[in-house]
Amino acid sequence: MPEQPTDRAALRRANLAWVVRVLREQGGLSRAQLAVLSGLSKATISTLVAELTARRLVRAGGIAAGGQGRPGQIVELDPSGVRGIGLEVGVDHLAVTSVDTAGHVVADRRVAFDVLSAGVDRTMDKLAEVAGDELTAVGAAYPAGITVSVPGLVDTARGVVRLAPRLRWREVTLADGLAGRLGFPLDRLTVDNDANLSATAEYEIGGMKATADLIYVTGDFGIGAGVIAGGRLVRGSIGYAGEVGHMSMDPMGPQCSCGRRGCWETQVGLAALFHALAAPGDPVSDPNRPIEERMAIVRSRAERRDQRTLGALHQIGAALGVGVSIVVNVLSPAVVILGGYFAALPDWLIEPARIEVAARAVVAEAATVRVVGSDLGFTAARTGGALAALSRVYDDPTQAPERMQSTEAPA
Amino acid sequence: MPEQPTDRAALRRANLAWVVRVLREQGGLSRAQLAVLSGLSKATISTLVAELTARRLVRAGGIAAGGQGRPGQIVELDPSGVRGIGLEVGVDHLAVTSVDTAGHVVADRRVAFDVLSAGVDRTMDKLAEVAGDELTAVGAAYPAGITVSVPGLVDTARGVVRLAPRLRWREVTLADGLAGRLGFPLDRLTVDNDANLSATAEYEIGGMKATADLIYVTGDFGIGAGVIAGGRLVRGSIGYAGEVGHMSMDPMGPQCSCGRRGCWETQVGLAALFHALAAPGDPVSDPNRPIEERMAIVRSRAERRDQRTLGALHQIGAALGVGVSIVVNVLSPAVVILGGYFAALPDWLIEPARIEVAARAVVAEAATVRVVGSDLGFTAARTGGALAALSRVYDDPTQAPERMQSTEAPA
DNA sequence: CTTAGTTCGGCTAGTTTCCCAACGAAGTGG
DNA sequence: CCACTTCGTTGGGAAACTAGCCGAACTAAG
Numbered sequence: 001m002p003e004q005p006t007d008r009a010a011l012r013r014a015n016l017a018w019v020v021r022v023l024r025e026q027g028g029l030s031r032a033q034l035a036v037l038s039g040l041s042k043a044t045i046s047t048l049v050a051e052l053t054a055r056r057l058v059r060a061g062g063i064a065a066g067g068q069g070r071p072g073q074i075v076e077l078d079p080s081g082v083r084g085i086g087l088e089v090g091v092d093h094l095a096v097t098s099v100d101t102a103g104h105v106v107a108d109r110r111v112a113f114d115v116l117s118a119g120v121d122r123t124m125d126k127l128a129e130v131a132g133d134e135l136t137a138v139g140a141a142y143p144a145g146i147t148v149s150v151p152g153l154v155d156t157a158r159g160v161v162r163l164a165p166r167l168r169w170r171e172v173t174l175a176d177g178l179a180g181r182l183g184f185p186l187d188r189l190t191v192d193n194d195a196n197l198s199a200t201a202e203y204e205i206g207g208m209k210a211t212a213d214l215i216y217v218t219g220d221f222g223i224g225a226g227v228i229a230g231g232r233l234v235r236g237s238i239g240y241a242g243e244v245g246h247m248s249m250d251p252m253g254p255q256c257s258c259g260r261r262g263c264w265e266t267q268v269g270l271a272a273l274f275h276a277l278a279a280p281g282d283p284v285s286d287p288n289r290p291i292e293e294r295m296a297i298v299r300s301r302a303e304r305r306d307q308r309t310l311g312a313l314h315q316i317g318a319a320l321g322v323g324v325s326i327v328v329n330v331l332s333p334a335v336v337i338l339g340g341y342f343a344a345l346p347d348w349l350i351e352p353a354r355i356e357v358a359a360r361a362v363v364a365e366a367a368t369v370r371v372v373g374s375d376l377g378f379t380a381a382r383t384g385g386a387l388a389a390l391s392r393v394y395d396d397p398t399q400a401p402e403r404m405q406s407t408e409a410p411a
Numbered sequence: 412m413p414e415q416p417t418d419r420a421a422l423r424r425a426n427l428a429w430v431v432r433v434l435r436e437q438g439g440l441s442r443a444q445l446a447v448l449s450g451l452s453k454a455t456i457s458t459l460v461a462e463l464t465a466r467r468l469v470r471a472g473g474i475a476a477g478g479q480g481r482p483g484q485i486v487e488l489d490p491s492g493v494r495g496i497g498l499e500v501g502v503d504h505l506a507v508t509s510v511d512t513a514g515h516v517v518a519d520r521r522v523a524f525d526v527l528s529a530g531v532d533r534t535m536d537k538l539a540e541v542a543g544d545e546l547t548a549v550g551a552a553y554p555a556g557i558t559v560s561v562p563g564l565v566d567t568a569r570g571v572v573r574l575a576p577r578l579r580w581r582e583v584t585l586a587d588g589l590a591g592r593l594g595f596p597l598d599r600l601t602v603d604n605d606a607n608l609s610a611t612a613e614y615e616i617g618g619m620k621a622t623a624d625l626i627y628v629t630g631d632f633g634i635g636a637g638v639i640a641g642g643r644l645v646r647g648s649i650g651y652a653g654e655v656g657h658m659s660m661d662p663m664g665p666q667c668s669c670g671r672r673g674c675w676e677t678q679v680g681l682a683a684l685f686h687a688l689a690a691p692g693d694p695v696s697d698p699n700r701p702i703e704e705r706m707a708i709v710r711s712r713a714e715r716r717d718q719r720t721l722g723a724l725h726q727i728g729a730a731l732g733v734g735v736s737i738v739v740n741v742l743s744p745a746v747v748i749l750g751g752y753f754a755a756l757p758d759w760l761i762e763p764a765r766i767e768v769a770a771r772a773v774v775a776e777a778a779t780v781r782v783v784g785s786d787l788g789f790t791a792a793r794t795g796g797a798l799a800a801l802s803r804v805y806d807d808p809t810q811a812p813e814r815m816q817s818t819e820a821p822a
Numbered sequence: 823c824t825t826a827g828t829t830c831g832g833c834t835a836g837t838t839t840c841c842c843a844a845c846g847a848a849g850t851g852g
Numbered sequence: 853c854c855a856c857t858t859c860g861t862t863g864g865g866a867a868a869c870t871a872g873c874c875g876a877a878c879t880a881a882g
Contacts, residue, residue: 005429005449006422008840008867014417015868032830040418041870042831069829070877153773213648225741229645229652236640236743237624237780243773247737250662260771326658330636330741332647360671362564362654369648419838419869426839443859452841457860474849480858481848 009398015040016397019048020057023077024103024394025210028061030072049075055400056081056142057101057393077101082393082400083141086197086385087131087148091115091166092290094127096134097379099386100141103205107137108379115167124174128181135182142400145188145389148174149197149381151222153240159191165257166222188392194218194381195242196233198374199226201384202337204391207375213333216374217244217324219340221270229331245269249323267319270341273298276312292378295344302348313348320349321356321371328361328369339374346373420809426451427808430459431468434488435514435805436621439472441483460486466811467492467553468512468804488512493804493811494552497608497796498542498559502526502577503701505538507545508790510797511552514616518548519790526578535585539592546593553811556599556800559585560608560792562633567650570602576668577633599803605629606653607644608795609787610637613748615798618786624744627785628655628735630751632681640742656680660734678730681752687723688712703789706755713759724759731760732767732782739772739780750785757784 006014015038022037023029031049035042052058059081061074079100088095095110111130115123127148135143152164159175161167179186199216208214212231218224223245227234234241245265246258253262266272270291277298278284284297301309324336336357342349354371361369374380393399417425426449433448434440442460446453463469470492472485490511499506506521522541526534538559546554563575570586572578590597610627619625623642629635634656638645645652656676657669664673677683681702688709689695695708712720735747747768753760765782772780785791804810 005451006417006425007451008422011417011419011422011839012868018417030830031832035831043833043871044869046831046833047868064830068827068879070831070879072830211648227741229640229647230643232641232643234640234645234742237622237745238743240773241640241741241743243740243743246771246773247740248733248771251733322659322662326737327741329654329658330638330652330738331645332649332652332654334648360657360659362651362657422868423839441859446860453860454842454862455840457862458839475859478858479850479856481850481860483859 013396013398015044015048016052017395019045019052020077020394020397023058023075024101028074028076030064030074032072034075051402052397053078054402055397057397057400079104079106081141082144082390083138084144084386084388084390084393085131085134085138085146086382086387086389087127087146088194088382088385089115089123089127089148089150089167091151094123094130095379095382096130097382097386098134098138099383099390101390103387103390105379105383105386107134108382109134120169120172121177124177124181128178131178131182131184135184142393143184143188143389144393144399145190146178146182146184147197147385147389148178148189148191149194149385150174150191151194151218151220151224153243154191154193156190156192156235156239159186159189161191188389190388192385192388193224193226193239193242195224195226196235197226197382197384197388198339198376198380199228199337199384200233200388201376201380202339202374203228203231204387205376205383206337206380208335208337208370208372211334213331214335214337215327215331215333216337216339216380217327217342219268219270219338219342221265223265223269223323225327227331227333229333244323244327247323247326249319264319264323268316268323273312273316273341276315277301277309291341292344295341299345302345310348313345314352317349317352318356321353322360324353324371325357325360328357333369335370335372337372337374339376339380340378343373343375343377424807424809426455426459427463428806430456430463431488431805431808434469434486435512439485439487441475441485443483445486462813463808464489465813466808468808468811490515490517492552493555493801494549495555495797495799495801495804496542496545496549496557497793497798497800498538498557499605499793499796500526500534500538500559500561500578502562505534505541506790506793507541508793508797509545509549510794510801512801514798516790516794516797518545519793520545531580531583532588535588535592539589542589542593542595546595553804554595554599554800555804555810556601557589557593557595558608558796558800559589559600559602560605560796561585561602562605562631562635564651564654565602565604567601567603567646570597570600572602599800601799603796603799604635604637604650604653605792606635606637607646608637608793608799609750609785609791610639610748610795611644611799612787612791612795613750613785614639614642616787616794617748617791619746619748619781619783622745624742625746625748626738626742626744627748627750627791628738628753630679630681630749630753632676634676634680634734636738638742638744640744655734655738658734658737660730675730675734679727679734684709684723684727684752687726688720702752703755706752710756713756721759724756725763728760728763729767732764733771735764735782736768736771739768744780746781746783748783748785750787750791751789754784754786754788 031045035045059078061076064072079102086097094113098107153162161172174191195218216226225242225244246263250262254266256263256266274285442456446456470489472487475483490513497508505524509518564573572583585602606629627637636653636655657674661673665677667674667677685696
């Protein structure tokens with residue numbers, strides 16, 4: 001099981017990746033600055049930059065202003081060269097997002113689609129169609145990879161969806177199916193859990209970017225978590241880390257769909273929310289309305305200080321905080337990011353959650369752990385997928401194809 | 412914060428470390444086998460082995476038997492060259508362990524010492540004395556490092572014990588104090604939490620060795636956990652990961668010393684055990700008896716099928732399982748190792764815990780996660796410390812001093 | 823406007839580390 | 853004893869980084 005030892009090619013790869021990583025974190029830098037930061041010589045930096053330019057990962061930027069002496073020529077990421085593509089399978093929609101090397105979302109499209117009635121094959125057909133459109137739109141840029149976000153347990157190594165109750169999927173060989181339909185290489189097509197990818201998105205470009213220890217909690221009918229520890233995604237031994245929805249919170253709690261009692265999901269899942277704040281027949285509980293619309297109704301009621309709504313939200317926020325405090329005590333993250341519907345009702349859910357966490361975390365921790373709403377909204381998972389796809393090239397820039405010699409136009 | 416880029420020295424270090432790591436995991440191998448495993452050339456392997464030999468990390472072993480052709484000369488770790496030293500501060504004792512490169516414990520000494528009445532300074536004096544004796548005993552071998560295990564929250568970067576309630580320590584600059592007293596370089600002296608080090612020991616040499624995702628749970632008055640995910644210790648943003656003792660398990664549970672209700676510790680800590688299985692005045696509850704003796708009494712009662720004892724153990728085992736199931740759902744480890752007093756009563760605590768975990772873990776997980784008792788007993792923490800100290804040299808073999816040229820005796 | 827000073831980035835020579843190919847060494851099998 | 857196989861070393865060569873020099877480009881001062 002020992003990782004590969006390092007040969008010279010790996011050394012080069014590591015240094016190319018280092019340059020890309022620094023440019024990504026610090027923005028444009030001159031070669032001289034890169035040399036100082038890296039400890040490598042200017043000559044080495046120049047060859048690295050030349051190779052990255054040939055691979056269309058970086059390009060010449062402006063001229064560094066100010067200071068004495070010859071100004072440096074800025075080297076910056078080239079947003080036009082490479083794209084990462086994220087796909088998303090939801091219960092009632094499919095979506096695609098494309099990000100450039102700078103981490104900017106250059107395309108985001110969501111199409112309504114009833115996955116349940118379409119079934120696996122027709123869903124894959126449609127997903128391939130959506131992905132194919134985006135691949136065409138990418139044009140001359142190199143599509144570094146495609147990552148599919150799925151709300152369920154995923155065997156990432158094989159690209160198989162083991163179990164996605166909400167989609168009624170079980171043992172779906174999604175990576176194979178898509179690669180075949182798209183003619184896209186299988187090794188650049190991955191499938192992952194939505195919470196994991198959302199956590200990745202928050203880590204890469206979210207408000208708490210580059211926080212090495214963070215946890216993302218999805219708020220939906222099911223509750224899941226994506227865990228990043230020490231700057232690396234924690235998947236667990238069989239890839240099922242973050243399945244926090246079925247933590248036992250209350251031995252006497254209500255029955256859960258999993259058959260047990262008092263799972264966290266029964267306290268803070270969307271079903272619990274609707275049950276707590278609306279009688280049957282209330283439009284808020286109408287499963288045919290889009291979730292954003294229902295959230296808007298809840299928000300307006302809360303703003304009108306409707307007592308039942310406020311009470312329900314407070315109760316759920318508190319239960320949310322109790323669960324979060326457990327995860328905090330296990331993992332000691334710097335920040336817990338609440339996504340999905342939690343982020344849609346920040347004023348009423350996150351504040352009570354914060355109070356519970358502060359009261360329950362280990363003393364010294366309470367002062368440092370932050371609980372915040374996601375600002376990526378419902379696009380977090382697919383954006384994370386697109387970023388994860390990009391990271392293939394970030395981690396090994398030699399994956400990007402080398403451009404022909406710069407055709408120097410003769411005078 | 413990008414890590415160091417790779418220069419040639421780092422390349423060499425990585426390859427030296429790779430050889431050591433493989434030899435540690437696979438035992439002795441010939442140069443030819445190492446070349447095949449690594450993908451490096453035989454020539455490169457030869458130079459790597461030569462350097463490691465000069466640094467006394469490996470030595471020539473026997474001759475590989477069997478097969479056609481010239482038999483290979485085995486290269487194996489040299490147990491005499493380097494030592495890792497682990498110190499342990501307990502409430503009623505200090506201890507020291509020394510391990511060699513093969514991971515074998517070559518010395519283990521425990522001295523009774525009342526830390527509470529001695530206070531911080533006298534404890535550090537005594538600890539330095541114990542460590543000094545061991546440094547002398549190490550002789551010609553190179554002491555790679557010293558790691559001190561403390562039952563509490565530790566700032567590992569600074570070597571400061573932030574809070575250790577059982578020792579009544581707060582903000583103790585242990586690394587500085589010891590380094591000064593011992594004349595040992597500060598950068599090779601670290602302080603860490605006992606659960607983290609126990610997890611390290613299990614990962615390095617325990618029965619579940621090399622399991623990349625494992626969790627170690629200490630059973631004592633306080634409950635703590637050491638988390639290894641993806642082969643790396645998870646410390647959390649401020650180093651307080653694994654503080655599972657104060658997870659809220661039951662909103663209506665008994666009062667905890669931390670002031671809240673229903674913490675896991677109140678259900679499965681040693682205090683809960685004694686409370687459940689003995690009336691006041693019972694010798695089992697006598698805090699002046701050593702813990703091993705009290706456990707022996709409990710064990711004999713359980714073997715005699717004493718009803719109160721069996722009931723208490725079953726109840727605690729079940730609560731143990733509920734808590735473990737939460738951690739399992741968050742982290743999806745391959746194994747949960749129960750240490751401390753849990754390991755002393757395996758037949759009566761671990762089996763009920765297993766049943767709860769199987770019933771509560773996410774479906775697919777229940778089949779794969781294992782719950783076992785530690786077989787390192789009460790020495791896990793200090794052994795882990797010694798191994799952690801060794802890992803400094805494993806990770807960068809150039810830390811070990813280079814021996815003079817092999818003084819070839821003239822004929 | 824000229825000159826001095828500073829910094830940038832490319833260039834060349836040199837070092838380190840790894841790779842390749844060939845070869846002697848040390849066994850087995852006939 | 854000889855063919856055969858495999859091991860580990862050796863020498864030549866390539867890849868990648870280093871050191872230091874130089875022209876280029878800009879600022880500052882006279």
